[in-house]
Amino acid sequence: MMSPVAECLIAFVFGSVVGLLVQRSRFCNTAALRDAMLFKTFRNTKALLVAMMVLTIGFTGFISIGAGNPMRFDVGLNQVLGLFLFGTGMVLAGACTVSTWVKAGEGNFGAVWALLFTFIGMFLFSLIWSFLYWPPAPSAMTGELSLERLQLGFSNAETLQEKTGIPAIVFGLIQAAVLFYIYQAIKRKEAKQQGSAGVESI
Amino acid sequence: MEFFRKTLDPVIALSAIAILDIFLFLLVGAWTVGGGETMMTGLIAQFFIGDSINQIPFWQEVFKPDAGYWKIYISLGMLFGAIVGAVASKEFFWRFPKRLSEWVMITIGGLLMGIGIRLAFVCNVSTFFGLTPELNLGGYLSMSGIIAGAWFGSLIYKRVLEG
Numbered sequence: 263m264m265s266p267v268a269e270c271l272i273a274f275v276f277g278s279v280v281g282l283l284v285q286r287s288r289f290c291n292t293a294a295l296r297d298a299m300l301f302k303t304f305r306n307t308k309a310l311l312v313a314m315m316v317l318t319i320g321f322t323g324f325i326s327i328g329a330g331n332p333m334r335f336d337v338g339l340n341q342v343l344g345l346f347l348f349g350t351g352m353v354l355a356g357a358c359t360v361s362t363w364v365k366a367g368e369g370n371f372g373a374v375w376a377l378l379f380t381f382i383g384m385f386l387f388s389l390i391w392s393f394l395y396w397p398p399a400p401s402a403m404t405g406e407l408s409l410e411r412l413q414l415g416f417s418n419a420e421t422l423q424e425k426t427g428i429p430a431i432v433f434g435l436i437q438a439a440v441l442f443y444i445y446q447a448i449k450r451k452e453a454k455q456q457g458s459a460g461v462e463s464i
Numbered sequence: 465m466e467f468f469r470k471t472l473d474p475v476i477a478l479s480a481i482a483i484l485d486i487f488l489f490l491l492v493g494a495w496t497v498g499g500g501e502t503m504m505t506g507l508i509a510q511f512f513i514g515d516s517i518n519q520i521p522f523w524q525e526v527f528k529p530d531a532g533y534w535k536i537y538i539s540l541g542m543l544f545g546a547i548v549g550a551v552a553s554k555e556f557f558w559r560f561p562k563r564l565s566e567w568v569m570i571t572i573g574g575l576l577m578g579i580g581i582r583l584a585f586v587c588n589v590s591t592f593f594g595l596t597p598e599l600n601l602g603g604y605l606s607m608s609g610i611i612a613g614a615w616f617g618s619l620i621y622k623r624v625l626e627g
Contacts (some may be wrong), residue, residue: 269492269534276488276495277541280481284542285549286467287477291588295614300622309474310592313482317597320486321494325598333491333594335585337602342609344584345591347576349613352588353621355573358498359587363539367546372561376574377501383578388522397585419599422501433599462475 284364295349300454304448311445315438322434325419332420336405338413340397365440468553485593492534494594497542498587500535501526505578565624573617584609 264272283289287309294306324330352358355376357365362380365373395402398411405416419430485495506529510517517523550556561567581587586595586606595603 264492266532266534270532270537272488272491273534274541274544276484277538277543278545278548279484279541280495281542281545281547282549283477283481283545284556285471285546286553287474287529289474289477291592292614295611296618296621299615299618306474309478313478313485314592314597316479316482317485317494317593318599320482321489321597321598324486324490330489331491332489332598333493333496333600333602335602336603337600339605341584341586341602341605343579344580344582345588345606345609346580346587346588346613346616347583347591348580349610349615350617351497351573351576351578351613353573353605353614353617354569355577356570357573359501359577359581359589360542363497363542364546367543367552367556369556369558371558372570374531375561375567375627376570376577379571379574380501380578380581381505381508383575383580384502384582385509385578386575387521387579387582388474388505388509391582392521395521397583401506402527414601414605417601418595422599430599434597437597437599463527 279359281364281367284360285367290361292352292356292361296353302451304452307443308448310443311448313446315441318434318438318441319431322419322430322437326423326429326431332418334416334418335400336398336403336408336413336416338397338408338411340412465552468549469600482593494590494598495538496587496590496594497539498581498585498590500533500537500539501578501587502582503530503533503536504539507531517627568622569621571609 289309290306291310294310297303297305321330321332325332357373359377360441362373362377363411368376396411407413407415419433422433423430488495506527508524509523510529517529523529543580547556561570584606586602588610591603591606591610596607
């Protein structure tokens with residue numbers, strides 16, 4: 263068991279390296295989705311897919327041998343609705359959770375403003391939650407399907423391994439293969455775009 | 465130093481982040497930002513309204529304000545790392561949104577992000593760099609939500625750009 267101070271230190275060092283790498287690479291999760299949809303450019307989308315492939319193999323590999331700290335909480339309709347609002351918001355704000363911190367570190371006051379209103383949005387939701395008590399608080403989660411609470415329960419690589427007896431890495435490799443297929447499709451699309459641009463310039 | 469003069473390939477940057485995230489997953493848990501931001505919100509609210517925060521059930525039952533919550537320090541670290549990168553590469557300078565429409569979009573966008581994170585219990589980072597690689601059902605639900613939301617946001621964004 264790690265001490266809370268050690269946890270905070272590790273988190274800070276991790277965050278610092280991430281902040282530096284994101285700042286130097288100009289990676290943006292918002293752009294990974296928005297640019298692919300609006301402008302058909304995939305610079306950030308490809309990076310996101312590669313990271314997801316590495317993570318899928320790494321996480322499921324370690325879960326297979328009983329290591330790691332996966333997230334455990336019930337999921338349901340609130341994830342779809344919440345991330346729909348988030349996805350709309352990040353495109354409007356021009357930054358996601360990572361790029362607001364990184365752009366703020368570059369002196370972008372718009373990002374600071376977005377962060378401020380993210381905090382205000384969170385506080386407003388805390389008031390709404392205190393009235394609705396939905397989605398269920400962690401202490402009220404059961405891990406089971408609950409239609410009246412619009413919750414599907416809990417399922418991840420660990421539970422898949424337990425239920426099927428098949429190592430989690432097998433499912434991880436399947437997911438990584440799907441992500442790789444999407445990555446390759448994007449590369450083919452880019453090659454086609456470059457090809458047609460070349461013909462136009464001739 | 466070359467690193468601060470050229471833009472880094474995002475595939476290389478994200479691959480390095482992914483490997484570090486695997487170590488973080490083994491030590492404490494996968495990379496996430498929304499949880500730390502929520503705790504910061506609670507601490508800021510506590511600073512302004514004091515013990516009255518105890519009368520809001522959310523801050524008792526879901527997120528009890530605690531400055532020792534490790535996820536806060538990921539966000540503070542990202543800010544620090546970005547400042548170091550921007551200063552060392554001479555890319556730090558104050559920028560302000562120029563048009564009123566930008567201020568309005570950022571304000572609404574920020575609010576939606578905050579409400580969305582708390583409604584979902586996850587943010588985009590947990591979705592793409594935590595839940596989905598853990599094959600968590602919540603990751604696929606969140607991905608469907610964020611892709612639909614980004615598409616809807618893009619329609620609005622396009623309209624504002626054209627208008």
